Amino acid sequence: MAPTLPFFLLCQVALYATVTSKKVCGRPPITDGIDASTLKRVHEVGEEMTLTCERGYLPSVATSQRITCTATGEWTQSNLACSPKMCPIPKPLQPLAMGRTEAPFKSVLNYTCDDGYVIQGANESRCLHDGTWSNPLPLCKAVNCPVPRPPINGIVVHDKPLTGTTTMYGQGWTYECNPPNAPSYERGSCQANGSATEPPVCREVSCPIPAGIPNGFITFAVMRQHGYKEKVKYACNEHYILDGQAEIQCRNTGNWSAKPVCRAPCKVGIKRGRIFYNAKKLWIADLKPNRVLHGEHVVFYCLNRAESCGYPVASTCNDGTLPIPECFEEPGKMEYTLRPKTLPSEIAMCAASPPASPTHPERPA
Known part of the structure; x- marks a missing residue:
């Protein structure tokens, strides 16, 4: 009886090998949009599946797509693709x-x-x-806001005529107080949260005696303290240009609005050469007096050596400083006196000017 046990165990191993060698298919590979609700994790050989698109997707083919689990454990191919609506x-x-x-x-x-x-x-x-x-x-x-309340001893002046009992977001108004008082703030509006700006406080305000400005003076003003919204006017000395508002106003803060500035004239800082200024082409000696006002333009002439032609370059007077273009070369005394027609300002002008060149500060006379 002894040899019987090994033989029995050998038969069991052979039987197990035969059962487990049978192929199966796993879950078929699918792409986005294919309905996976009917798919199982394991499928038998020969088992068929019909692939369809999920709701909200369109199939790439008109006919239904069937795939089969083959004896190799692989699924047959499908050309179904599902695209979203x-x-x-x-x-x-x-x-x-x-x-x-x-x-x-x-x-x-x-x-x-x-x-x-x-x-x-x-x-x-x-x-x-x-x-x-x-x-x-x-x-x-x-958003709608309630009509704004006026300040005590004051009124509200709307930017646009008011219709109805509300204002819309973004609409604004100005607060005014009975003279001589001033509001603690002047502007209000309908805000994003649906509330109107609270009214300001009206209080007496005065501004100090207005100060003078360099190279300028105050016109028609009494040197005293001024009340809210009172104005003072400035002017500049001869040949100086006013930059800013000529009039300043006493603000509700007790301070004046920004004073203007008097900008200085410039001198054209070359001894020899020709310029274009005030719609005229002038030799520098003929610019009498040698003075250019703030903001005015002066054109200098430079030489394009490669093309043997001249080209203009403009410069602007800025508060006493007139930059000279880097390309400008002041001629020597002999060349300026004996051969003026060879200067860049007198020869043929270039068809196109080269790129703008930098300028340097005014040269000493």
């Missing part, structure tokens, strides 16, 4: 969609309104399986 992007949003006019199934549009506006409708919409949006495009409606 598309929802048209609402026309008001297309400028923000970077050229796209459609969005795929399951896309989500999130809506927000700018500050001062409230949304009316859903704040999001989803692309549905049938190619439509779950919610219509909402509206953004401006």
